Amino acid sequence: MAAETKKVAQDLSAKLRTQKLRTAIAAIVFVVMAAGLILGVSTGTMSGFGWESISALCPLGAVATMLATKTMVPRAVISLVIMALLILVVGRAFCAWLCPSMLITRIQEFLRTPKKRRELAAETHDKMVDIAKYEITQAKESAGVKANGLSAKALGATYAAGAGDSAATVAAAATSASPANPINAASAASASAAVATASLSAQDKKALSGCGAGSCTAGCASCASAKQPHKKLDSRHYVLGGALLSTAIFGFPVFCLVCPVGLTFATVLVVWRLFAAGDMTIAVILVPALLIIELVFLRKWCTRFCPLSALMNLVSRFSKTFVPVIDDTKCLETSQGVPCSRCAQVCESDINIRHIAYGERTLADCSRCRNCADVCPTHAISFLVFAGAKAKSGARDGIPAPEAQPATVMLDEDALEVPSA
Amino acid sequence: MADKTNVPQGADAAGDATAAEGAAAPEPQGTKGAKKAKEPMSVSRRSLLIGVGSTAALLGLGAMRYAGHTPLNRPPGGQDEAHLVSACIRCERCYEACPRRVIVPAKIEDGLLGMRSPMLDFEAEYCDFCQEENGGVPKCVEACPTEALVLPAGASATSTIIGRAVIDTSTCLAYRDTGCRECYDACPYEAIQLTDVSINPHPYVVEDKCNGCGACEFSCVSMKAGSLATTGATRRAIIVQPVGTY
Numbered sequence: 010m011a012a013e014t015k016k017v018a019q020d021l022s023a024k025l026r027t028q029k030l031r032t033a034i035a036a037i038v039f040v041v042m043a044a045g046l047i048l049g050v051s052t053g054t055m056s057g058f059g060w061e062s063i064s065a066l067c068p069l070g071a072v073a074t075m076l077a078t079k080t081m082v083p084r085a086v087i088s089l090v091i092m093a094l095l096i097l098v099v100g101r102a103f104c105a106w107l108c109p110s111m112l113i114t115r116i117q118e119f120l121r122t123p124k125k126r127r128e129l130a131a132e133t134h135d136k137m138v139d140i141a142k143y144e145i146t147q148a149k150e151s152a153g154v155k156a157n158g159l160s161a162k163a164l165g166a167t168y169a170a171g172a173g174d175s176a177a178t179v180a181a182a183a184t185s186a187s188p189a190n191p192i193n194a195a196s197a198a199s200a201s202a203a204v205a206t207a208s209l210s211a212q213d214k215k216a217l218s219g220c221g222a223g224s225c226t227a228g229c230a231s232c233a234s235a236k237q238p239h240k241k242l243d244s245r246h247y248v249l250g251g252a253l254l255s256t257a258i259f260g261f262p263v264f265c266l267v268c269p270v271g272l273t274f275a276t277v278l279v280v281w282r283l284f285a286a287g288d289m290t291i292a293v294i295l296v297p298a299l300l301i302i303e304l305v306f307l308r309k310w311c312t313r314f315c316p317l318s319a320l321m322n323l324v325s326r327f328s329k330t331f332v333p334v335i336d337d338t339k340c341l342e343t344s345q346g347v348p349c350s351r352c353a354q355v356c357e358s359d360i361n362i363r364h365i366a367y368g369e370r371t372l373a374d375c376s377r378c379r380n381c382a383d384v385c386p387t388h389a390i391s392f393l394v395f396a397g398a399k400a401k402s403g404a405r406d407g408i409p410a411p412e413a414q415p416a417t418v419m420l421d422e423d424a425l426e427v428p429s430a
Numbered sequence: 431m432a433d434k435t436n437v438p439q440g441a442d443a444a445g446d447a448t449a450a451e452g453a454a455a456p457e458p459q460g461t462k463g464a465k466k467a468k469e470p471m472s473v474s475r476r477s478l479l480i481g482v483g484s485t486a487a488l489l490g491l492g493a494m495r496y497a498g499h500t501p502l503n504r505p506p507g508g509q510d511e512a513h514l515v516s517a518c519i520r521c522e523r524c525y526e527a528c529p530r531r532v533i534v535p536a537k538i539e540d541g542l543l544g545m546r547s548p549m550l551d552f553e554a555e556y557c558d559f560c561q562e563e564n565g566g567v568p569k570c571v572e573a574c575p576t577e578a579l580v581l582p583a584g585a586s587a588t589s590t591i592i593g594r595a596v597i598d599t600s601t602c603l604a605y606r607d608t609g610c611r612e613c614y615d616a617c618p619y620e621a622i623q624l625t626d627v628s629i630n631p632h633p634y635v636v637e638d639k640c641n642g643c644g645a646c647e648f649s650c651v652s653m654k655a656g657s658l659a660t661t662g663a664t665r666r667a668i669i670v671q672p673v674g675t676y
Contacts, residue, residue, distance in 0.1 A: 049526050057521035057575045064575035070519035074576040077516040084575045238473055247481025251488045259492035260512075265519045266491060266545065274522060275546055278535055286554065290537040292545065313480055369473075 027379035043277040054274040068092040073262035100325040105378035109273040141348035245319035272300045326373035339389035352381035499541020501672040502549040506568040507579035517578035520546045527573035529563040530555040552644030559587040593642030593670040602667035613646035642670045
């Protein structure tokens with residue numbers, strides 16, 4: 010059983026094709042910039058990318074420098090406008106495609122022992138699947154009120170029972186028996202799963218008693234509390250506010266001293282100077298140490314701390330382009346009631362794209378990393394060039410709009426009625 | 431379709447991970463205490479903690495402004511120390527732009543506030559205001575995107591004072607009558623003159639003419655040619671002292 014979970018976790022990481030591409034792009038850009046820094050080729054770093062006198066400034070740096078000097082700096086203003094437009098088009102894509110912090114996270118992942126990796130993957134997996142199960146149960150319940158013949162409770166238990174070892178096997182067998190007809194397959198599975206539930210050992214029952222299990226149909230407290238309040242401003246914005254406040258009071262770009270992006274390039278510089286110029290300084294240790302403290306010990310830096318991310322969020326929340334949209338007719342959960350949740354498990358921005366309410370962040374923070382699209386077993390997620398209305402009604406709220414996805418409702422009802430026949 | 435067939439099996443496989451967060455739910459009374467201990471911090475409290483903690487840390491870091499740092503030789507246009515510190519975002523463009531690689535990041539030992547801000551290292555090279563490379567317009571000033579390095583209109587090498595050369599006569603080889611005149615030869619502005627008191631003239635700095643370009647410090651051989659051994663000197667006999675320190 011545990012082996013199954015591990016398998017899923019491994020499969021997911023193997024499927025992240027875009028992640029490899031992104032990592033390669035970020036690594037190449039970083040190496041080119043670092044080489045420029047060492048060789049004196051004027052490419053700039055990510056704090057001020059450009060050539061000769063042309064620079065695209067870091068938006069936070071641009072704001073901070075103007076705030077500190079209390080003057081308008083033309084190049085900073087132009088950079089801000091350009092950055093705002095870019096963010097409006099691709100959201101926080103910088104975070105997933107270019108930011109050196111992402112590379113450090115990759116290295117951190119790489120350095121984990123396979124055991125730890127599996128544990129972490131299994132933990133996320135279980136959490137997300139539980140949420141999906143709970144949501145499915147809730148959906149069944151509300152639909153089940155109308156259905157006659159089969160009690161909602163039984164059905165909820167049925168779907169939840171999919172978690173059981175034997176149930177899963179039976180379900181798979183049933184599905185493979187009639188692959189051409191998902192509805193039949195699902196109903197067959199649920200029928201057999203009900204049997205399986207009865208024969209489960211006490212320990213398995215305990216395991217099953219997570220969210221979505223039959224025992225918490227009336228609203229599982231743990232899952233309901235797993236819902237995240239999405240306020241307009243979150244902890245990152247407080248950090249941003251603190252950074253700007255300190256900058257305004259003390260009159261210098263305070264955050265720039267500890268910015269992880271800047272510190273990454275600073276690491277290159279101090280290490281290079283250590284060898285090239287024999288420039289021994291405590292910064293050789295301090296700079297990388299600070300970087301590690303920020304990115305490793307302050308958990309979820311990008312989601313909870315990064316003021317750059319906060320600044321980008323202020324614009325990216327209005328972005329309607331290249332956002333992921335779920336096709337509910339293809340999605341396993343909405344079309345077949347399977348708590349798949351893979352998209353939520355792999356999201357690098359802590360978004361639960363299927364059930365937005367449970368993710369720490371919303372689609373406003375999508376970094377276009379494409380992990381969700383890569384792992385979706387039915388290829389239901391696509392990044393539309395423009396997804397204005399669709400994204401808003403569907404994925405953004407996590408609730409399929411009835412007029413947009415009539416198929417969902419119908420499928421659910423079918424699933425309810427077939428077993429009773 | 432093959433995909434679909436496999437999915438339920440895999441996706442449902444979570445069941446047995448009893449210890450997993452979400453699975454800790456019902457089992458009403460018995461496990462409640464244990465579960466509560468494990469429960470993550472509420473979102474709003476966490477946000478508040480992060481916000482308050484980070485703001486405090488950043489304000490503390492900001493207070494470094496009052497701690498100050500050792501005065502440094504700044505690149506052209508960075509002589510208004512307060513302005514440089516205010517405007518510099520440590521983007522490192524000036525290091526790259528400098529054709530002579532004389533601009534280096536300031537060390538943390540010179541003060542946390544100035545760390546990674548640009549300074550001139552005359553042991554490596556000297557600043558000729560890009561006379562050769564860019565017709566007298568410093569490239570670092572051109573490259574600086576935040577105008578932390580900014581020269582007034584019509585500024586020239588002679589009107590921009592980076593610092594002033596000072597000779598340490600106790601370590602200077604010329605003052606030990608070796609006949610050394612490296613700095614005299616190097617100075618582009620005739621700011622170093624020689625006393626004509628003996629056959630071994632001693633150099634001295636003409637303060638009005640010195641703009642702190644560092645050519646003399648760069649050319650000084652005292653460390654290579656004896657001062658280190660005889661007097662235990664740790665720096666060259668002629669060094670440029672930053673504006674405001676003399």
